[in-house]
Amino acid sequence: MYPADRRYTKDHEWITVNGTHGRVGITDYAQKQLGDVVFVELPEVGRGVTQGQAAGTIESVKAVSELFSPVSGKVINVNATLASKPETVNKDPHGTWLFDIELSSPGEVDTLLTSDQYAEFVK
Amino acid sequence: MNQSSIEQLKKTPLNARHRALGARMVPFAGWDMPVEYSGIVNEHLAVRTKAGLFDVSHMGQIELAGKDALAAVQKVSTRDAAKLSVGQAQYSALTTSEGTFIDDLVVYRLAAEHYLLVVNAGNIEKAYRWIVDHTRDVGDVAVVNSSSRYALLAVQGPAALEIVQQLTTIELSSIKYYWFAHGEVAGVRSIISRTGYTGEDGFELYIPPASAERLWNTILETGAAAGIAPVGLGARDTLRLEAGIHLSGQDMDETTTVLEADLGWIVGWKKDDFIGKATLERQKAGGLERKLVGFEVTAPGIARHGYKAYAGGGEGAVTSGTQTPLLKKAVGLAYLPIGATVIGTEFEIDIRGRRTPARVISRQFYKRSGS
Numbered sequence: 001m002y003p004a005d006r007r008y009t010k011d012h013e014w015i016t017v018n019g020t021h022g023r024v025g026i027t028d029y030a031q032k033q034l035g036d037v038v039f040v041e042l043p044e045v046g047r048g049v050t051q052g053q054a055a056g057t058i059e060s061v062k063a064v065s066e067l068f069s070p071v072s073g074k075v076i077n078v079n080a081t082l083a084s085k086p087e088t089v090n091k092d093p094h095g096t097w098l099f100d101i102e103l104s105s106p107g108e109v110d111t112l113l114t115s116d117q118y119a120e121f122v123k
Numbered sequence: 124m125n126q127s128s129i130e131q132l133k134k135t136p137l138n139a140r141h142r143a144l145g146a147r148m149v150p151f152a153g154w155d156m157p158v159e160y161s162g163i164v165n166e167h168l169a170v171r172t173k174a175g176l177f178d179v180s181h182m183g184q185i186e187l188a189g190k191d192a193l194a195a196v197q198k199v200s201t202r203d204a205a206k207l208s209v210g211q212a213q214y215s216a217l218t219t220s221e222g223t224f225i226d227d228l229v230v231y232r233l234a235a236e237h238y239l240l241v242v243n244a245g246n247i248e249k250a251y252r253w254i255v256d257h258t259r260d261v262g263d264v265a266v267v268n269s270s271s272r273y274a275l276l277a278v279q280g281p282a283a284l285e286i287v288q289q290l291t292t293i294e295l296s297s298i299k300y301y302w303f304a305h306g307e308v309a310g311v312r313s314i315i316s317r318t319g320y321t322g323e324d325g326f327e328l329y330i331p332p333a334s335a336e337r338l339w340n341t342i343l344e345t346g347a348a349a350g351i352a353p354v355g356l357g358a359r360d361t362l363r364l365e366a367g368i369h370l371s372g373q374d375m376d377e378t379t380t381v382l383e384a385d386l387g388w389i390v391g392w393k394k395d396d397f398i399g400k401a402t403l404e405r406q407k408a409g410g411l412e413r414k415l416v417g418f419e420v421t422a423p424g425i426a427r428h429g430y431k432a433y434a435g436g437g438e439g440a441v442t443s444g445t446q447t448p449l450l451k452k453a454v455g456l457a458y459l460p461i462g463a464t465v466i467g468t469e470f471e472i473d474i475r476g477r478r479t480p481a482r483v484i485s486r487q488f489y490k491r492s493g494s
Contacts, residue, residue: 035357036164038446039425039453057475059425061163061445062357064475083423087164 001119003094007109008118015070017109022071022101028093029122034060037089042078042099049075051108070112073104135180136274136335144353152245154181157355166358167448170321174280175354176342183247183270185254188237191262196238198261199254199398200230201381203391207232212301212318215389217250218399222380222406226250227371229318231303243371257398274335278342279325286346287326309341320359322366322489365447367417367486373428374415374442374456382406385415414464417486420453424474434470435463441472447488454488
């Protein structure tokens with residue numbers, strides 16, 4: 001259910017890490033809780049983000065929720081296709097990335113949940 | 124939510140059906156209600172393109188009967204109920220002496236001296252007490268809270284007529300909008316009302332609670348070929364907002380008058396009197412300071428209930444807002460200073476700290492073809 005190639009937060013984001021390069025999305029559990037996603041507001045490229053702090057918002061028809069950064073660093077890329085197709089977050093949450101980040105403190109990754117721990121957390 | 128508070132929630136006769144259909148259940152106005160089954164967008168589009176079935180049994184029913192029933196209705200309801208024929212209904216409001224809302228409602232004339240008032244779920248007790256307290260001196264009228272005697276199913280959408288017609292011998296096309304008939308639907312005794320809360324054609328069926336599950340299942344089976352979907356409160360809200368229909372308690376309440384809510388058309392100016400008439404007449408003559416308008420957000424972002432608006436040098440407030448599933452744009456309703464309420468006026472909404480441009484537009488964001 002939750003791919004083992006990445007780490008997870010208790011705020012229901014996932015991150016894949018390759019060296020100091022991270023790629024962030026939200027989990028299947030999160031998209032189910034949100035319902036139909038209609039708007040994704042992503043951080044500006046170049047902006048600094050802090051682990052656990054708000055980096056954007058995701059809105060479904062019925063509610064708005066904040067998107068938290070799983071790690072600290074600098075935003076280096078955002079998934080622009082979400083502006084016109086926000087529903088892909090519902091259709092393929094683990095295959096749909098939101099933003100890329102250059103990690104400033106790669107050690108933070110070790111503080112995140114493994115797929116098994118996350119699966120247990122949302123059970 | 125803990126177990127004890129779940130048990131305190133009231134349940135409609137279809138509660139077990141909703142759970143069996145996999146609905147996500149939420150507390151709403153003291154009731155345990157389905158918010159979505161297959162997803163709000165899917166359900167919304169089903170109603171716009173095919174048909175949807177809603178359980179709205181949480182709505183309240185209050186009946187007034189007796190020689191002076193009309194006089195009683197006339198006193199508490201803003202609209203002129205003398206214009207109703209037997210078999211006809213009208214949208215109206217229960218107002219305070221300040222012309223503000225106790226609730227909005229639909230008044231049905233069931234018989235010459237028998238009226239049925241349908242009020243919102245969260246206001247049943249309050250509306251009932253209000254009506255009882257204010258009709259004591261009217262004369263020969265009995266006021267009964269008959270909410271537990273009715274379940275209410277709504278079938279809405281372009282295929283609604285064709286689906287319900289398969290289940291009844293009543294000629295549905297002969298029932299005009301905001302009229303009703305008595306008859307059987309799938310063998311269930313019903314008030315068949317051509318009304319709804321979606322902006323689509325459709326029917327609301329007032330039935331005995333004991334028959335609710337049977338009729339619900341029969342309508343879903345009969346409508347399957349036409350693509351009917353069960354629809355929860357989530358899409359009920361997006362559908363009504365897209366059609367520019369008010370939600371009582373959110374778009375208007377005891378702090379807003381009928382005129383401020385831009386519902387002057389439900390005021391019976393020519394009838395003798397009703398509670399709040401004098402205040403509304405003064406407000407009509409003196410002019411409004413603010414009014415409810417429709418708006419669209421013209422930059423990325425969705426405005427929601429409670430967000431602040433800045434318009435015409437003053438402030439206002441968003442009362443309803445969403446991104447509508449059909450039009451795919453962020454629209455809503457807001458109270459704005461009167462000088463900023465003209466169609467086309469540009470203003471700003473504070474969307475989580477960011478002033479976002481918006482424009483006043485007609486609040487009938489969606490209008491079905493042929494209506």
